[in-house]
Amino acid sequence: MSSTVLTPAAQNGQRAPRDLSKDVFLMDLPVPPDQAWIDRLEARYPGFRVRWVSKAWEFTAGPFTPGQFEGITMMCSFIPQPAELLPNISYIQLTSAGADKWLSHPLYQDPNITFCTSNGTHPPQIAEWVIGSWLMMGHHFLDYANQQRQGSQIRPRPGDVRQVYDAPGMRMGILGYGAIGRQVARLGQALGMEVFAYTRTERTTAEARRDDSYCVPGTGDPDGLIPARWFHGSSREAVNEFLAQDFDLLVVSLPLTAATRRILGREQFEILAAHKKPFVSNIARGSHIDTDAIIDALTTGKIRGAALDVTDPEPLPDGHPLYSAPNLFVTPHVSWQSPHYFERVQGIIERNLESLSTGQPMINVMNREHHY
Numbered sequence: 456m457s458s459t460v461l462t463p464a465a466q467n468g469q470r471a472p473r474d475l476s477k478d479v480f481l482m483d484l485p486v487p488p489d490q491a492w493i494d495r496l497e498a499r500y501p502g503f504r505v506r507w508v509s510k511a512w513e514f515t516a517g518p519f520t521p522g523q524f525e526g527i528t529m530m531c532s533f534i535p536q537p538a539e540l541l542p543n544i545s546y547i548q549l550t551s552a553g554a555d556k557w558l559s560h561p562l563y564q565d566p567n568i569t570f571c572t573s574n575g576t577h578p579p580q581i582a583e584w585v586i587g588s589w590l591m592m593g594h595h596f597l598d599y600a601n602q603q604r605q606g607s608q609i610r611p612r613p614g615d616v617r618q619v620y621d622a623p624g625m626r627m628g629i630l631g632y633g634a635i636g637r638q639v640a641r642l643g644q645a646l647g648m649e650v651f652a653y654t655r656t657e658r659t660t661a662e663a664r665r666d667d668s669y670c671v672p673g674t675g676d677p678d679g680l681i682p683a684r685w686f687h688g689s690s691r692e693a694v695n696e697f698l699a700q701d702f703d704l705l706v707v708s709l710p711l712t713a714a715t716r717r718i719l720g721r722e723q724f725e726i727l728a729a730h731k732k733p734f735v736s737n738i739a740r741g742s743h744i745d746t747d748a749i750i751d752a753l754t755t756g757k758i759r760g761a762a763l764d765v766t767d768p769e770p771l772p773d774g775h776p777l778y779s780a781p782n783l784f785v786t787p788h789v790s791w792q793s794p795h796y797f798e799r800v801q802g803i804i805e806r807n808l809e810s811l812s813t814g815q816p817m818i819n820v821m822n823r824e825h826h827y
Contacts, residue, residue, distance in 0.1 A: 479528055528546070599612070641675060695723065
């Protein structure tokens with residue numbers, strides 16, 4: 456690695472101002488270059504260069520353009536890139552809120568390289584997906600849309616009117632109260648729902664409940680004021696206690712780690728079934744939920760329904776049993792999409808470059824022990 460790497464101490468905010476004049480920043484994104492943004496950065500930091508490579512995202516690195524990695528010291532990417540091509544890298548800006556794709560990568564295991572997440576760029580659009588899909592299922596919009604397409608008279612859905620959702624007084628449980636969970640909580644509270652939050656560590660003080668990551672102005676719950684109750688713990692017993700709180704809507708918004716993989720399995724769905732049989736929404740990673748277990752829970756009525764933007768496996772192959780599970784809505788990992796997404800990621804980069812140049816703490820620095 457180069458002599459200008461960020462040391463572990465520097466990553467915690469103790470650093471000298473960095474001269475950016477020799478840095479080259481690779482933007483590996485599936486959108487055209489933002490030339491105005493590039494010009495602004497290169498004018499602000501003379502000698503600093505941005506190399507923007509536009510190509511469709513795949514689940515593996517490549518193909519590469521000639522000279523793509525030459526001289527690169529900083530990078531923004533979703534997919535891990537070959538470590539041998541990045542001998543001088545010091546700062547990697549992820550476009551995801553978690554690092555699950557990078558955990559075994561040599562660059563991630565190097566403590567001298569700063570990784571930052573895009574935490575805070577996703578909450579507005581993902582929270583809308585959570586609430587929108589929940590309302591759609593609860594008010595049976597798809598049933599009426601299907602009737603409309605048939606071209607005949609649209610008739611009220613048969614059944615008990617108590618099966619239609621009405622949010623005031625309902626209880627929402629958020630399994631993972633990070634940036635996304637906080638915006639979901641904000642929308643839930645606006646609908647009149649009571650919110651319970653779950654975090655890995657205990658949050659008993661006002662300071663501990665604050666979130667200092669990137670936040671779109673006017674969104675989220677940066678001071679942690681919305682939850683009526685907070686739960687915490689890293690054990691399955693602690694998770695099970697949280698799941699027994701009579702939720703009407705359970706939202707999974709955790710980072711994927713070894714501790715959270717399949718955090719919802721058959722045991723957990725039995726707990727949910729013994730209480731209010733909530734609607735389950737997963738916008739985090741498919742591997743948080745045991746697929747066979749949720750198919751069984753839907754088929755046997757252990758939960759009221761589910762909306763999954765992420766699945767295991769992903770992408771979901773043709774003919775998979777999830778497609779025929781009742782009361783289920785599935786989308787192909789698209790809840791993050793927004794016309795403002797990449798400009799928010801660029802905002803994090805711009806702020807971190809300013810921090811580097813002035814010796815101030817960077818934002819969204821990855822916790823390498825817990826991987827978020």
